[in-house]
Amino acid sequence: MDKDLFTQEMDSNITKFLIAMSKKATKYCIAKYQNLEMKLNKGLPEYIKANYQRCAYVHTLLKRDRLTELDKVYEPLQFEVDDDVLEENVIKSSIATDLHRTIISGYAGNGKTIFLKKIYKELIDNQTNFYPIFVELRSISSGTQTLFDYIYQSILTYSDSFTQEQFTYGLKKGLFYFLIDGLDEISESQQSNIQEEIIRLTLKYPDCPFVVTSRPNEFTTWENFYIAHLLPFDYHQCQSFIKKIDFAEERKTDFLEFLTEDKFDEHEEFLSNPLLASMMLLTFNEYGDIPAKRHIFYEKCFQVLIKEHDASKGRFHRPLKSKLSHENLEKIFMYFCAITYQKKKYRFSLQEIDKFIDLASKTLSSDKICKGNDIRYDFVHSVSLLLQDGNFFEFIHRSFQEYFFAKFIVNDRKLELENKLDNIDGLFSLVKANLIAMIDDMDHDYFETEYILKKLTILNEYFESIDAENKPEKIFEQFGIVLGMYPRDFNNYNFTLGILSNYSLLIPDNDKERELDNKWGLNNFILSEVYNKYRNLILNYPINLSSNDILKVTSKYNSCIEKLINNKDDKFGGMIIRLDRKTLIELNCTKYAQYIKKSLNDYYHDILSRTTKQRSIIDEIIFKNRNL
Template sequence: MVEPSALALLKVINKPLNDLYDFIKKETKFHLEKQKLNDISGKLDNKIESIKKVKTIYKGDEAIDLNLFYYPPYIDSDQGYIKAEKIENISSKNFVIEGVAGQGKSILLRYLTFKEYKELKRIPIFIELRKLNDKGEILSFIKEAISSWIFSVSDELINWVLKSGKIVLLLDGFDELKAKDVANVIKDLESISQQYPQTQIVVTSRPDNAIQSSNFFKVLTIRPYEDDERIGLIRKLVNDDDSFGNLVKALKESPLKVDELLTTPLMVTLFVMTYRAKLIIPDSLSKFYEELFSVLIYKHDRTKPGYQREFKSSLNESELQEWFEILCFISKNENKLVFNSRQDLLDCIKKSISKKFQKEDPSALLEDISKNLCLIIRDGNNYSFIHRSIQEFFVASFFKQRPQDLAEQTYKLLDTKSTKYKAEIRFLSEIDSYRYRKYLLKPSLENFFRIFPNILNFKSSIHIDLYESWEHPDEDDSDDEFEDGLKKYVQARINIVDTSQSLLSKRRNYLSNLLYDYFTSKKASTAIFRNLKNYEVNRFVHSIPILFEDIPASKVTKFFRKENSGLIDEAYQNFQKNLEECLLEIDHQEDQSFLDLI
C-alpha cells in the first residue's frame, strides 16, 4: 500500500501532475491533502529551476539561466535533422543523443528537460548518471531522484508512475558511468523499456558506448554547427547590436575555415571571447590560437579590479603555455587526442613536467588546463582536447620554440614524419615561416627539380592507382552520383617514382605530401574526375558489365597523362614559382636579420 505522503507527487498545480494524480488515484484509491500538494509544487519548480542554471566558460563561476545563452543545435530525428527544441518532435521512442566533446550534450538535455516541463504534458525527471549510487541500480536511483522533491517513494508507487506514461526519464552522461556499472544499467534500462513502454527514456553519450548497441534505443546524432547555429549563438552571447553586426560581418569575410573550426558551441564561444577581448577577427587559424591562450588567461586575471588569480599551479602565463606545448607534443607523439580517464591524463602530464616545472603538482596543472582554461575538457570519464587543431597548433608552437641550433635537425625530423605532423607543418609555415622555408620547403622543392629536371621527365613518372571496388553505375545515375562513385574508386594519389627513390609510394617525406596535396586539391581532382567521366563513358564504364576493379590502372594513367597534360604542366610550373618565392623570402629574412644586428 502506498503511503499518502508519497502521493504528494501526484497532484500539484500544473497539468501533468494532475494527470498523473488522476491516473494513480484511479488505480490505488488514494488521495492527497491540499497543503502537501502545494509544498511539492514548490519543490518541483525549484528542482527545474536548478536544472536550467548552469556555469559556462563565458560567464565563469556565475551560474546563469541556460535560456539566456543557449542556442539549440540540429539533431537527427524521426523526420531527419531538425532543431532540437522538443522531445516529441525528435522521436516518440527511446533514443540516445550522441555527440562529441564540446557539442553541449548535457546542456541540450537540460534544455529539453525545461522545455518538456513547460509543455505541461509530462513530468521530466533529469538524472546525472555519474552520480549513480554504488549499487549501480538505476531503478533505485530514479526513486532517489523523485524523492528529492517529494517526501518518500515506495516501489509500488514507482511501478504506477512508470506505467502512467506521464513522465519522461532524461539520463545524462552514460559515458560517465563506472565500467563496472555499465552492464547492469543497460540491463535495467532495457527491462524498464520492456516493462514500461509508456515511459520514454532519453540518454546522452559520447560515440561508441555500449548503450548505442541496445536494440531498445535509437541513436540520434547532434549535427556540427553550421552558419545559422553559429550566428544564432553569437546573437545570444553578444547583446550589443553594433558588436553583433561587426562580428558576424567579420566572421563571414574571415579567411578562417569556420566550417572546420566553429562546429561546436564551445568553439564558437571561444571565438566570441577572443573577438571581444581583441576587437579583431584573426585572419588565420594560427593567429586565432595565438590570441586564445592569452584571452583565456585574461578572462581569469583581469576582468575585475583586484581579482586574485585562482589558478592552482604557480606558473605565469608564458610558463603555463610553455608547459602546455610540451603536453601537446607528448600526447601527439603517443597518438592521444582523448584520454580514457583522469589518471590517463595525469600520467601524460607527469611526462610533460620537465626540469623547469618539476615542482608543479600534476593535479594542479590538470585543474588549470581543464577547468580554468578549458583547452582540455572533461566529457564523462574521458578528457579530450576541445578541438584537434588545438593540440596541433601548440605542437607546432613547441617546434617553433626549439633553439636555433636545433632548427635544421628539427625540420629534418619533420620531413621524415611529414604525414604524421602535416597539420603542424601547416601551422609552422605561418608562425615560423623563415625556418620552415629554409629547412623544409626549400630542400624539398630543390629535391623535386633534381629528380625531375624537366616536364617530360615529370609526366613520364606519373601513375594513378585504382582501389576499392565500386558497383557498376546505372545509366540514369546523376552526374553527382557518378562522380561520387568514381572518386571512391579512382584513388587520387599520384605515384612519383624514380630509380633512386620512391617519393609517394609510401608518402614518407614532405615533398610527397606537397605533390599529394596539389593533385588531390579540389580544383585538380575536380578536373581529373570530370574529364574521366566525359571520356568515352560508354566504352570506359557502361560497356563493362562487371566491377570497375577490372579496369587496368595503366589505362587510367595513360588517359590522365593525355587528357590532363595541362594540369601536369601547371603543377610543375607551380613548383617552380614556389621555389623562386621561397628563395626570395629567405633572402629577405636574412637581410632583415643582418639589419637587426646593426
C-alpha cells in the same frame, strides 16, 4: 530575473506540478496505502526541487564565476532523424507522445546535456503528466550496480522515505520521464550491461519516455529506438544565440554586423555551438576582427581566454589555481598537445589526462612544477581549452590541439625540424593539411630552409642520376604518379589521358606502405610548392590521344577500357592505369618527366639563393654596422 523571485516562481511551479501529478496517482494511493498515507509524491518533491534548480541554471564561457538562467541564453536546436531535419519542439512533442525511446547523438559541446536540462525544466513548468528523472551515467559506480538501483538510489539521496514500491508503481503507470545523460561516459566494461538494461526497461515499461544522450555510435541493436542527430548551429541560430547572451550590446551589434552569411561559412566550424560562438565573440571584441590565418586566430583566442580569467578581478591579476604564470601554463598546454597529438589521443579519462599533464609538466624546471590536478583545473576552468564530461575530458575544439602542436614544432628548437616532422605519421596527408599550413605560416623561412631544402637536396641528388627522357617512370614513381583515362565521348571511344598523383588512394596497412605513403606525400607537397611558386607546372598534364594512340592503349588495357565504358554512369567516370616505359615514351610523357626534374632543381637553387642573400643582408645590417 532576481534570484529570489526565480526561487519563488520555481517553488510555485513545483507545487502546482506535484498537485497535478498527485491527482493522477490518487486512486492507487487510496486503494493500496490509505492507512499508511503513502503517495507517490512522498519523497519526490525534494528530488524534483533539487534537480530543477540544477537544470534551470548553467555556466557559460562569458560568465564563468556565476550561474546564468538557462532560459535567457537557450537557443532551440535542430535534429536529423532518418534524413529529415526536425525542429526541437517537434522532437520534444514526439518523445512525449509516440517516440518514447530516443537517442540524442552529438559531439561534446554541442548541447546534449543542456537539451536534457531544458526538457526537465519544461516538464515542471508546463505541469505535464510525468515525473522527470535526470540520470547522469558518469556517476554510476563501476562494478555490479544496475541502472535500476542507481536511479532509485539517486532519488533516495534527497528522501530516504521513498520506497521501491513507489518507484515500481511509477514505472508501471508510465509516470516517469527518464533523461539519461552520457552513455558514452561510462567505462567500457559497463557499456554492454547498461545498454542492455536500458533496452529491457523500455520494453518492460513502454509508457515511460526514455531519452539517452551519447556521442555518435552504432545503435543498430537498439530495438524501437529513434536516433536524433544533433545538428550544429546554422547561420540564423548563431545570430539568435549571440543576441540573447549577456554581453555589451554595442559589441554584440558590431559582431552581428560583421557576421554575414559569407563570414559564417568561412568560420562555420567556430560558430557551430554556443561555446565556440561565445569564444568567437570574445576574440572579435578584443581585436575587432577575425584573423584570416588560423594560427593567429588560435593565439588570439588563448590570449582572450586568459584575459577573461583575470577580468572577474577587475584590473587586478587573478592567480591561476596552479600558481603558474600565463606563459608557463601555455607552455605546459603546448607540450600536452604535442604528446597527445603524437599518440592520437583526443579524449581522456581522468587517469589519462593526469598522466599526460605530468609528462608535459616535466618540460619546466623543477622549481616551477606544481600539482597536476591544479593544472588540469586551469585547463578546464581558467582558460576553458578542455571540456569536462564527468570523468572524461576533451578539447573544446580538436583544432586547438593541432595549433598548439604546430606551435611546439616551430618554437622548440632543441630538436631538429627534420626529426620532428619525420616522426609524424601521414604528415602530408589531406587530414593533416592544416597542420602543415600552420607550421609554414608561423615561420616560413624555418620550414623552408630547415625542412624543404633538405628534402629537396636528397630528391635532386637522386634525379641527377636519372635520365628523364629515356626513363620517365623513374621520375613518376617518386610521386606515386600514374595515368588516368577519362571519357570525352563514350560512343566514339574518345578519351583524354591525364597524369595525376595516386598516392592519396593508398590506405597503408603495414610499415612498408606507410613509408611509401609518407614519401609520396612529401614529394607531392614539394611538387605543389613548385606549382604555387612558378604557376606554370601543370599537375594534371593533358594528353589528347590520336586514334593510333587509343588503339595502343586499348590493346594493352582492353579489359579496363571495357569496364570503363560499361560503367559510364559511375561517379568516378574514369580509370587509373599504370603504363610501362615504352608506352610512356610513345605517348610523349617524357616531356612532363623532364619538366618535373628541371623545376625541382630550379626551386632548390632559388631557396638556396634567397637564404644566402637574406643571411648576408642580416649580417650587413646588424653586425657589420653595429658601431654606427
